[in-house]
Amino acid sequence: MWKIQSYSxxxxxxxxxxxxxxxxxxxxxxxKEHPILDFPPGRxxxxxxxxxxxxxxxxxxxxxxxxxxxVRVLRHSPVLGRARGFFCAIGTCSSxxxxxxxxxxxxxxxxxxxxxxxIETQKGHGHLPID
Amino acid sequence: xxxLKEVDIAVIGAGPAGLSAALACxxxxxxxxxxxxxxxxxGQLIKQTHKFFGSERQFAGTRGIQxxxxxxxxxxxxxxxxxxxxxxxSGYYADSGVLTxxxxxxxxxxxxxxxxxxxxxxxxxxxxxxxDLPGVYGAGAVQTLMNVxxxxxxxxxxxxxSGNIGLIVSYQLIQAHVQxxxxxxxxxxxxxxxxxxxxxxxxxxxxxxxxTIVRAIGxxxxxxxVVAQVDQSWxxxxxxxxxxxxxxxxxxxxxxxxxxxxxxAGCEMKYVPALGGHVPVRDENMRASNPAVYVAGDxxxxxxxxxxxxxxxxxxxxxxxxxxxxxxxxxxxxALLKSDLAAIRSAPAGxxxxxxxxxxxxxxxxx
Numbered sequence: 447m448w449k450i451q452s453y454s455x456x457x458x459x460x461x462x463x464x465x466x467x468x469x470x471x472x473x474x475x476x477x478k479e480h481p482i483l484d485f486p487p488g489r490x491x492x493x494x495x496x497x498x499x500x501x502x503x504x505x506x507x508x509x510x511x512x513x514x515x516x517v518r519v520l521r522h523s524p525v526l527g528r529a530r531g532f533f534c535a536i537g538t539c540s541s542x543x544x545x546x547x548x549x550x551x552x553x554x555x556x557x558x559x560x561x562x563x564x565i566e567t568q569k570g571h572g573h574l575p576i577d
Numbered sequence: 578x579x580x581l582k583e584v585d586i587a588v589i590g591a592g593p594a595g596l597s598a599a600l601a602c603x604x605x606x607x608x609x610x611x612x613x614x615x616x617x618x619x620g621q622l623i624k625q626t627h628k629f630f631g632s633e634r635q636f637a638g639t640r641g642i643q644x645x646x647x648x649x650x651x652x653x654x655x656x657x658x659x660x661x662x663x664x665x666x667s668g669y670y671a672d673s674g675v676l677t678x679x680x681x682x683x684x685x686x687x688x689x690x691x692x693x694x695x696x697x698x699x700x701x702x703x704x705x706x707x708x709d710l711p712g713v714y715g716a717g718a719v720q721t722l723m724n725v726x727x728x729x730x731x732x733x734x735x736x737x738x739s740g741n742i743g744l745i746v747s748y749q750l751i752q753a754h755v756q757x758x759x760x761x762x763x764x765x766x767x768x769x770x771x772x773x774x775x776x777x778x779x780x781x782x783x784x785x786x787x788x789t790i791v792r793a794i795g796x797x798x799x800x801x802x803v804v805a806q807v808d809q810s811w812x813x814x815x816x817x818x819x820x821x822x823x824x825x826x827x828x829x830x831x832x833x834x835x836x837x838x839x840x841x842a843g844c845e846m847k848y849v850p851a852l853g854g855h856v857p858v859r860d861e862n863m864r865a866s867n868p869a870v871y872v873a874g875d876x877x878x879x880x881x882x883x884x885x886x887x888x889x890x891x892x893x894x895x896x897x898x899x900x901x902x903x904x905x906x907x908x909x910x911x912a913l914l915k916s917d918l919a920a921i922r923s924a925p926a927g928x929x930x931x932x933x934x935x936x937x938x939x940x941x942x943x944x
Binding site for chain 2: 475476477479480481482483485503505506507509510513514518519520523528529530531532533534535536537538539541555556558
């Protein structure tokens with residue numbers, strides 16, 4: 447019942463290298479070189495976004511995986527249909543609600559990605575599956 | 578519903594304030610439960626790659642990302658402290674002192690004699706046309722995406738706000754090879770430390786004071802912004818508008834305390850703009866009007882991680898003492914912590930904070 451996990455394994459601090467800053471690169475990219483942080487390669491998993499297969503890193507937030515794949519529009523507002531992305535990325539603002547494995551209103555900025563997840567753009571306010 | 582668990586003190590939030598509070602509780606001998614909804618402890622420390630300032634007691638010279646493991650190493654040695662991660666503290670029922678924790682769709686009940694609320698702060702938004710377009714991100718969001726998960730937010734960023742967060746995140750974007758096209762600040766001068774601003778200027782980032790964002794450009798996502806000069810009454814100067822090409826607009830316009838649990842606990846609240854919004858009225862030991870509730874860190878008023886660690890320890894020691902758990906050096910330590918906090922707030926930039934704290938403490942200002 448009690449979950450205890452170690453300190454974030456995504457980013458590990460580099461030893462001071464004094465490496466100079468590089469030139470700007472293009473695209474929403476996964477960082478490989480960073481003067482302070484190391485990003486050890488994680489386990490790649492496959493998931494679907496509106497039926498299309500995308501690959502991401504296991505355990506990263508769904509929003510990070512989508513963003514790395516170039517997906518910034520996560521839903522449309524229920525009334526005016528305006529595009530919405532994430533805003534706070536720490537699970538407080540609810541701008542990033544999506545349907546995950548059939549469950550609506552999931553905050554994808556904090557929900558960890560797992561193998562085979564089915565991610566869908568949510569229509570309207572969403573309905574809870576009742577069993 | 579699983580069996581009721583009983584503890585002396587529950588600490589909600591394992592950021593700098595909560596970690597520090599839990600450590601103080603642990604040292605006192607009280608049974609302590611530290612709860613966080615994320616799977617890794619540290620709160621916003623896990624994305625702070627810069628070195629801290631201030632005194633050694635508050636980890637000066639240490640990068641924020643290194644600090645959580647320093648606390649966790651000590652906490653893990655304490656048999657009376659339990660850390661629970663990936664679990665949402667979803668409610669606090671003041672009449673019974675029962676907390677509900679949501680763990681993957683199941684609810685767990687915890688009865689705590691004291692609750693220390695260290696829930697931190699949330700990003701503020703800014704009113705401008707199209708501010709809801711994907712690509713308009715909070716500065717903390719950009720930091721999380723980039724420094725925790727290694728995904729860059731885009732190619733060209735317009736930064737809004739020149740407080741320390743705006744300046745530091747701009748520099749961190751450059752470290753991640755992302756271009757910061759410009760930084761706009763509505764006030765007539767840079768808000769944060771000039772040492773951070775100087776790094777940006779050396780990297781060639783234009784810092785436009787007395788400028789603001791008027792509109793985001795784009796249909797489905799951001800592809801540009803309109804910025805304009807502002808006059809002394811914060812109005813855009815006609816004819817000064819110009820377009821900036823960017824795919825990310827990063828808002829670093831301040832934070833607001835996350836105080837939902839304190840509202841629910843029936844704590845007396847007060848709107849203090851200098852502290853970022855509604856905060857609980859509290860005494861100098863961080864005890865709220867509900868005597869079972871203590872507040873720590875940004876949840877009690879937005880400052881910074883160093884002061885959060887101090888107020889966390891003050892809350893931890895005080896909550897423990899109120900239950901009869903008194904570490905040997907408790908009084909001396911409290912006096913030292915209070916003087917450290919006063920020292921941090923004594924800088925000219927701390928004037929607003931000092932006035933805010935006066936207003937929020939029960940002994941100062943009108944109730």
